[in-house]
Amino acid sequence: MVNSCLCFIQFHCFPPKCLLCGAPGETHTDLCQGCIDDLIRNYIACPHCAAPLPAGTKPGTICGNCQQHEPLIHSTLSPYLFAGPMSKLIGHFKFNEELQYGALLSRLLQKEIESLQPEMPELLIPVPLHPSRLKERGFNQALELARPLAKTFDIQLDLDTLHRTRATPHQIGLQRKERIKNVRGAFEMRGGIKADHVALVDDVITTGSTLRERAGVLRKSGVSQVDVWSIARTPSS
Ligand SMILES: [Zn+2]
Ligand SMILES: [Zn+2]
Structure with missing residues (x-):
């Protein structure tokens, strides 16, 4: 009752407004339908790592990279490509500290999950940031996305177990071998985990190697199913 009153007040006093063009937003979403339609979907993608696959590929096709390795990730949800207006939204959120963009991205992810x-x-x-990067940025973008999802779907958040042991340079622009080297040993578990099925939450998935490294650490500590929930995937893996 209190929640529905708050929603009513919020909706009427602060109606949703599109963060891209300023037009009235869709219900409970700070984007208008036109701008939602302009986001590029990642419809045809590998079920394990969400790598975009060529148009016309049969649904459920596994990418070449995942065929070569033991699939450590059960499924990766990454509904948009990191391109066009989506990269603009993520840029505002991550690099300008405009957290209302994070709330919007979490909301888009929530709709996808529903x-x-x-x-x-x-x-x-x-996915944790290294303490030095957390200090620099002031917030962890993955936590900003995960917190509303945990509340909406009533899932426990774990902020204590997975740690980043070193600050890794950005993966974009690196060759495949360099990317694998770049993330090797970058994560560790501190303490046990009492769950069989875990979802890692991140903003952008850049490479399959990063995903595999994080999932591998969880699988080694006894988690039998690792999924990934993210908002966007870079066009190449
Ligand atoms: Zn708009
Ligand atoms: Zn794959």
């Missing part, structure tokens, strides 16, 4: 209805994990783990 529509796909995946098997729900027992724990959500936002």
Whole structure:
């Protein structure tokens, strides 16, 4: 009752407004339908790592990279490509500290989860930043995305177990071998984990190697199913 009153007040005093063009937003979403339609979807993608696949590829096709390795990730949700207006939204959120953009991105991810209805994990783990980068940025973008999802879907958040042991340079622009080297040993578990099914939450998935490194650490500590929830995937893996 209190929640629905608050929603009513918020909706009427602060109606949603499109963060891209300023037009009235869709219900509870700070984007208008036109700008939502302009976001590029990642419809045809590898189920394990969400790598975009060529148009016309049969649904459920596994990418070459995942075929070569043991699939450590059960499924990766990454509904948009990191391109066009989506990269603008993420840029505002991550680099300008405009947290209302993070709330919008989390909301878009929530809508996607509600529509796909995946098997729900027992724990959500936002991908941690290295303490030096956290200090520099002032917030962890993955946590900003995960917190509203944990509340909406009533899933426990785990902020204590997975740690980044070193600040890794950005993966974009590196060759495949360099990317693998770049992330090797960058994560570790401190303490045990009491869950069989976990979803890692992140903003942008840049490479399959980063995903595999994080998932591998969780799998080694006994988690049998690791999923990834993210908002966008870079066009190349
Ligand atoms: Zn708009
Ligand atoms: Zn794949």
